[in-house]
Each structure stands twice: as structure tokens, then as C-alpha cells.
Amino acid sequence: MTSRRVLVVDDEAEVCVLVARTLTRAGYEVLTAQSGEAALSLLDTGPVDCLVVDKMLPGMHGGEVMIEARRRQPTLPVVLITGHPEPFSFGEERPEVTLGKPFKSLQAIEEAVAMAIASVEQPSAVDTLRETLTQVVAEIAPLRRKRE
Numbered sequence: 501m502t503s504r505r506v507l508v509v510d511d512e513a514e515v516c517v518l519v520a521r522t523l524t525r526a527g528y529e530v531l532t533a534q535s536g537e538a539a540l541s542l543l544d545t546g547p548v549d550c551l552v553v554d555k556m557l558p559g560m561h562g563g564e565v566m567i568e569a570r571r572r573q574p575t576l577p578v579v580l581i582t583g584h585p586e587p588f589s590f591g592e593e594r595p596e597v598t599l600g601k602p603f604k605s606l607q608a609i610e611e612a613v614a615m616a617i618a619s620v621e622q623p624s625a626v627d628t629l630r631e632t633l634t635q636v637v638a639e640i641a642p643l644r645r646k647r648e
Contacts, residue, residue, distance in 0.1 A: 539553070
């Protein structure tokens with residue numbers, strides 16, 4: 501199995517190194533960038549399985565990076581790192597996971613990425629209900645025809 505690629509974006513080099521080492525030990529292939537522009541350039545080299553981005557970046561802020569990254573890769577799961585708990589105002593775009601800074605533990609970083617990736621791989625409740633309804637309709641259609 502190929503390892504998952506994670507793109508980590510934080511303007512603090514120490515944070516990039518900490519998150520990259522943690523995720524590398526967990527089996528991920530990690531790319532790092534210290535600006536939104538650099539992150540988007542890395543995205544142009546090939547898809548990633550998760551974007552971990554700091555909310556407060558110079559130039560493009562984390563929300564702008566998330567929106568542009570999803571324009572290029574629509575189903576990209578995002579972990580937004582923030583030390584600023586104020587409400588997010590990114591329009592309809594939302595990260596799958598928000599991770600507070602300072603980090604509670606290194607395991608919290610791993611769990612956030614795993615949760616974000618799982619959230620886009622697992623079918624939503626609406627998709628599951630739609631599939632179930634389609635199966636039920638398919639099963640009762642022959643019975644309905646018999647009655648008529």
C-alpha cells in the first residue's frame with residue numbers, strides 16, 4: 501500500500517518540523533510549505549490525501565489556502581490548525597477537523613489527520629440513506645407490479 505501524502509503548511513518552521521516528524525513516524529509521506537503560495541505550488545506537482553494548514557499565515561490565510569486547494573482538488577480533506585478560537589468565516593467551506601494550537605499531544609495531530617481523511621472516505625449519512633432507499637425501491641418494484 502502506498503503511504504498517504506499530507507501537505508503541512510505553517511509559517512513557523514518549528515511547527516512544520518514537529519508536525520512533519522509526527523506524521524512521518526505515523527507512516528505518512530509529508531510535504532511542507534511555509535506559505536500558502538508555496539503550498540499551492542506543491543499541490544500542482546500532484547494530489548495529496550490531506551491538507552494541514554495554519555489559519556494565520558502571512559499573505560494568504562489558511563482559509564484562502566483551503567478554498568484554493570479544494571478548487572484544484574475538490575474532495576481534499578483539511579485539518580485547520582488554529583490558536584485563535586474565533587468563529588471561522590470561510591463562506592460555505594469548512595475544514596473537516598480543527599486542531600488547536602498549542603497541540604495537546606503528538607497523538608492529537610495523528611488523530612486529526614486520520615479523522616479528516618476518514619471523513620471524506622466514509623459515505624455521508626445522506627449517501628447511505630439514498631443507497632438504502634434505492635435498494636428498498638428495487639426490492640418492492642416487482643411486488644408492486646404483481647399487485648397491479
